[in-house]
Amino acid sequence: MNTSTNIMMKKKTQGRKKIEIKKIEKPSNRHVTFSKRRSGLFKKAGELSILTGAEAAIIVQSPGGRVFAFGHPSVDAVVDRYLAGSSGSQHSVEDAINDDHMHEFKKRYSEVSEDLEAERKRKVAVEEAKRVSSGGYWWNEPVDDLGLEELERYMASLEELKKKMTMRADELMMNRISSSKSSFLEVNRAPNNIGLADYGDAMIPRGFVHGHGQI
């Protein structure tokens, strides 16, 4: 006799099961989970915005390289704000360096940072002009395909280059600064990117898909 000879019916499903938070290896499961959780995430963000009046933007790149974005009032508005906010009157790496003895470096680093920041904001402005949001509400941002894109792509390459150079600069800088400041630096963000993360990207981003919405 089997293990359950009684009247109990076989459950149709086991229901949700606890999973460990680690990479899902099976591609099909991974993709399903990505879709489900992405929409869940966007939904939550939308609720947060409505409930609290907060502005929020989410950008997600699927393992396949497709980009999804959500934003209220728009992705770019929030991103712009973020970029602007982190450059203006900001305490960051510069402050961390402050009490150190590297004044010359600090000075030059700041210059570069400001430059990069200005460039970024400029780029955001261009992007904004290109794809102004649909009229107030997020989940519906159209994506246009301009020929101008070629130029943009090229500039994106430059952006990448600079980004990596900045990271390199940050590394050099941090090597100079004693390790006492390192934890601060690891958790806080420079006007640019002090992300030490070395994402071994092996994917080829291609698509451009924007968020839809639910709630």
Added chain:
Amino acid sequence: MNTSTNIMMKKKTQGRKKIEIKKIEKPSNRHVTFSKRRSGLFKKAGELSILTGAEAAIIVQSPGGRVFAFGHPSVDAVVDRYLAGSSGSQHSVEDAINDDHMHEFKKRYSEVSEDLEAERKRKVAVEEAKRVSSGGYWWNEPVDDLGLEELERYMASLEELKKKMTMRADELMMNRISSSKSSFLEVNRAPNNIGLADYGDAMIPRGFVHGHGQI
């Protein structure tokens, strides 16, 4: 007797209750909800990243004007990709020029090329930019052992180059908008923020960033 005269114990709390998704008017509740849900959101994003290998960035501005961000592998990495419009298949500048999409654009583009030509001493930058998109770690090569000074001079060069390209791009944009087909721009009336955000609040946007999540 009341509806429950039995042995039921007094519940310590009512537990979670369903709420309507609309703005919470009471400030204290709103703030509490913001905090709780923001951390929940970040946690979810972190799980999504780990489970599926996706890259994700979230930027949230609290009703009070404070900015919180989450990013894996970093906010900037993801935001940059978004802004770059997934810079996957890369065209060199030359290739782009060979593409005949719009003559106006092409014409303008050659001006940029002239600039590039003028910046010929920085041709290295172009090469490097190409290499970036091919997925290599460009700086493992020559740049890696540059000193800080060289690095910064190098970046300054890129900066100039890009500045010029950006200016051209802007001009291009304007021309395109005012001349023939500006449908994509006319269709949507600009909300109120193109490039320069004009949010009434006079708060202090603190750059506040979490390198990455918990979990």
Added chain:
DNA sequence: GACTATTCATAAGT
């Protein structure tokens, strides 16, 4: 900030 009853999200299975 912690607790807990409840709602909500979602892993598997279909």
Added chain:
DNA sequence: ACTTATGAATAGTC
């Protein structure tokens, strides 16, 4: 895509 049992998030309370 749909269903369902179960794991997680969280609204209200202290």
